[in-house]
Amino acid sequence: MDVKAIREAFPVLHQExxxxxxxxxxxxxxxxxxxKVIEKLDEYYRGYNSNVHRGVHTLGTRATDEYEGAREKVRRFINASSTEEVIFTRGTTTAINTVAVSYGRANLSEGDEVIITPMEHHSNIIPWQQIVKETGANLKYIPLQPDGTIRIEDVKETITPKTKIVAVMHVSNVLGTINPVKEIARVAHEQGAVMLVDGAQSVPHMSIDVQDLDADFYAFSGHKMCGPTGVGVLYGKKSLLDKMEPVEFGGEMIDFVNLYDSTWKELPWKFEGGTPIIAGAVGLGAAIDFLxxxxxxxxxxxxxKLAAYAIQEMSKLDGMKIYGPDQRAGLVTFNLADVHPHDLATVLDAEGIAVRAGHHCAQPLMRWLDVSATARASFYLYNTEEDIDRLVAGLQTTKEYFGDVF
Structure with a gap:
């Protein structure tokens, strides 16, 4: 990778x-x-802004071709077997909610089980909390090891014949843990359950093959993978999606509408009610080309490599506490002595360094870690070791500023 050349492609990075x-x-x-993504969005709005699937005029035809072309790019990117299995959504949250409401409502009943983990993002906790309340099912958690990993032995003990849905994030947005979702899916299927994977933190950073993983559902967002905000994807096996009811009703997703009843379009359009996220999908297609x-x-x-270097250099600082396993994705979540993460992030921002601070939409995991909040430095293809050196220098400045707590 020529990181210097990659950085040149991102205008926002070249500022003070x-x-x-x-x-x-x-x-x-x-x-x-x-x-390239910014230009693609500009091209759409300047050159062929139009609604899709409805008009026969030139702009509508081109917009439809670009929109459906982006769906094919997604299909290849995650190796879905058909574009019928690729549904455009507003993001990971919408995708998970679609499964929870449509599949969960139809397939859960009193005494059934939904299995998740304590490390899940709120968007993969709250939908299941709500649907089990509605259906009388039970919500259960796979326990975590002290380093924030999952043992398959615990997976096998937690998933039972009563389990109907298992929903697990592929990569933790806090710990960087890479979960063994292929093995978890195998255990789930052995017990007759379906497997949903939250891929928000995995699809941007590693090759994903949904058929090899044998995920029944896989959800991710465009804005975390160099694409626009407001667009994401729900992948689902056709055999499951065919049986599921839409959760949003209106134009675009219908076949025939009568006075008292209606029928739906075939996949994937029955799940894309209203004017779809056209510009977002086109931009996501450009992001996929780029990646x-x-x-x-x-x-x-x-x-x-960046995560390993960051842990090596940050660990040299007195008072540094780093959370998560040794083998991780490209992020480091940490606390520095008794400095509140918000104060730490404020000092770093004064040095031109942008990190995250707070509970990271993972309050149950914060309680498991016995902290109220943490700071997080997360890396991508445009980051360098020099960025990490700047981070470490900024943390040293933070120590000097809050010297009385060290």
């Missing part, structure tokens, strides 16, 4: 913040956008 060159270490929250040209394996290798 508070008098310092920007160091952006918050890609787990949202990634920056390369010029594919670089190579997801190269990106993953680069990020893992």
């Amino acid at each position: 913040v508070n008098g310092h060159p920007l160091v952006y270490l918050d890609s787990s929250a949202t990634s920056q956008k390369p010029i 594919t040209n670089i190579g997801l394996d190269e990106i993953r290798d680069h990020e893992e």
Whole structure:
């Protein structure tokens, strides 16, 4: 990877913040956008802005071709077997809610089980809390090891013949844990359950093959993978999606509408009610082209090296507490002595360094860690070891500023 050349493709990185060159270490929250994606969005709005699937005029035809072309790019990117299995959504949250409401409502009853983990993002906790309340099912958790990993032995003990749905994040947005979702899916299927994977933190950073993972559902967001905000994907096996009812009703998703009843379009459009996320999908297609040209394996290798270097250098600071396993994705979550993460992030921002601070939409995991909040530095294809050196220097400045707590 030529990281210097990659950085040139991201206009936002070439600025000063508070008098310092920007160091952006918050890609787990949202990634920056390369010029190719920005130009593609501009091209759509300037050149062929139109609704899709409805008009026969030239602009409508081109918009439809680009929109459905982006769906095919997604299909190849995650190796779905058909574009019928690729549904555009507003993001990971919408995708998970769609499964919880449509599949969960139809397939859960009193005494059934939904299995998740304590490390889940709120968007993979709250939908299941709500649907088990509605259906009388039970919510159960796979226990975590002290380093924040999952043992398959615990998976086998937690998933039972009563289990109907298992929903697990592929990569933790806090710990960087890479969960063994393929093995978890195998255990789930042995007990007759379906497997949903939250891929928000995995799809941008590693090669994903949904058929090899044998995931029944896989959800991810465009804005974390160099694409626009407001667009994401729900992958689902066709055999399951065919039986599921839409959760949003209106134009675009219908076949025939009568006075007292209606029928739905075939997949994937029955789940895309209303004017779809056209510009977002087109931009996501451009982001996929950008990432594919670089190579997801190269990106993953680069990020893992950055995480290892960050842990090595940050561990040299007195009072540093780093959370998560040794083998991790490209992020480091930490606390520095008794400095509140918000104060730490404020000092770093004064140095031009952007990190995340708070509970990271993972309050149950914060309680498991016995902290109220943490700071997080997350890396992507455009970050360098020099960025991490700046981070460490900023943390040293933080120590000097809050010297009385050390």
